[in-house]
Amino acid sequence: MEIVILPDAAAVGAAAAARIAAVVRAKPEAVLGLSTGSSPLGTYEALGELVRRGEVDLSRAAGFALDEYVGLPPESPQSYAATIDTTVTRPLGMDPARVRTPPGSAADLEAACEEYEQAIRGAGGVDVQLLGIGANGHIGFNEPTSSFASRTRIKTLAPRTREDNARFFDGDLDAVPLHCITQGLGTILDARRLLLVAQGEAKADAVARTVEGPLSAMVPGSALQLHPHATVLLDEAAASRLTLSEYYRFTAAHLPPWQRVD
Numbered sequence: 001m002e003i004v005i006l007p008d009a010a011a012v013g014a015a016a017a018a019r020i021a022a023v024v025r026a027k028p029e030a031v032l033g034l035s036t037g038s039s040p041l042g043t044y045e046a047l048g049e050l051v052r053r054g055e056v057d058l059s060r061a062a063g064f065a066l067d068e069y070v071g072l073p074p075e076s077p078q079s080y081a082a083t084i085d086t087t088v089t090r091p092l093g094m095d096p097a098r099v100r101t102p103p104g105s106a107a108d109l110e111a112a113c114e115e116y117e118q119a120i121r122g123a124g125g126v127d128v129q130l131l132g133i134g135a136n137g138h139i140g141f142n143e144p145t146s147s148f149a150s151r152t153r154i155k156t157l158a159p160r161t162r163e164d165n166a167r168f169f170d171g172d173l174d175a176v177p178l179h180c181i182t183q184g185l186g187t188i189l190d191a192r193r194l195l196l197v198a199q200g201e202a203k204a205d206a207v208a209r210t211v212e213g214p215l216s217a218m219v220p221g222s223a224l225q226l227h228p229h230a231t232v233l234l235d236e237a238a239a240s241r242l243t244l245s246e247y248y249r250f251t252a253a254h255l256p257p258w259q260r261v262d
C-alpha cells in the first residue's frame, strides 16, 4: 500500500486529482469509481480545475458510484444520484449517459444489485476507484462486519453512519434512510487501482486501523491491504495516529522516478 502524507486537505485533493487525470490521459474511456461524502469533494474540485484548464478531458470516461440510499428518488437532492450529478458529472464534463448510481428506488432491489454488478463488468471493470472512509472504518456503505467477499447488495446503515450523515438531511436523523445499496468489498477490490482520501482528526483512528491494523471485517477499510495497487492520501490530521508515518514520509521522498505522479 502506498501511503502519502500531505500538508493539508487541498494537497490531498490535488494529489488524488493528479492520479485520476493520469489514468484518464492514458485511457480516455477509463471507468472511474465515484464516491460521495465530504472527503472526495476537494478531489472533484481539483479535477474540475484540470478539466477547465484543458489538462484532462473526462467526456469519454464512464463512472460508477459506490452506493445509494434505498427509497430516495434520484431527483431528491440528498440522493447520491443527484449528488454525483451536481458534484461530479456536470462540473467535470462527464457524459450523464455514462455515469451510473445504484438504483435505490428500483422495484426489485436484489435484481438491481445484480444488474449493477453486470454493468460494471460490462464496462470492463473500474480503472480507478476513489474512496472516502467513515469514522467507523466503512468504505462505500460496507459497515463493520461486511464480508471481504461481498458484492453489490442491500445493507442496513449503522446508527453511527446515520448520525454522521444527518447533516445532509438538515440534521434530521429520522429523515436519513435506514437502508442502502452498496458495492461490496469484493466489488471494490476488483477495481484496478484504489485511491482512498481522508482528511481531519475525526478519521485518524479509522485510517490507522485501515492501514496498520489487522485485516478485520470490523474495519472494512482494512480490505485495502488485500489490493495490489492501493494508495492512501492523507492530510497531517488524518495521518496523526499512524505509527510508521516517518517511514511513509521517507518512502514518498525517495520514490523512483518511474513511480512519481505530478
Ligand SMILES: N[C@@H]1[C@@H](O)[C@H](O)[C@@H](COP(=O)(O)O)O[C@@H]1O
Binding pocket: 035, 036, 037, 038, 039, 040, 066, 067, 131, 132, 133, 134, 135, 139, 140, 141, 161, 165
Ligand atoms: N457512503 C459514504 C461513503 O462513501 C463515505 O466515504 C463515508 C465518509 O463520508 P465523509 O467523507 O462525508 O466523511 O461515508 C458516507 O456515508
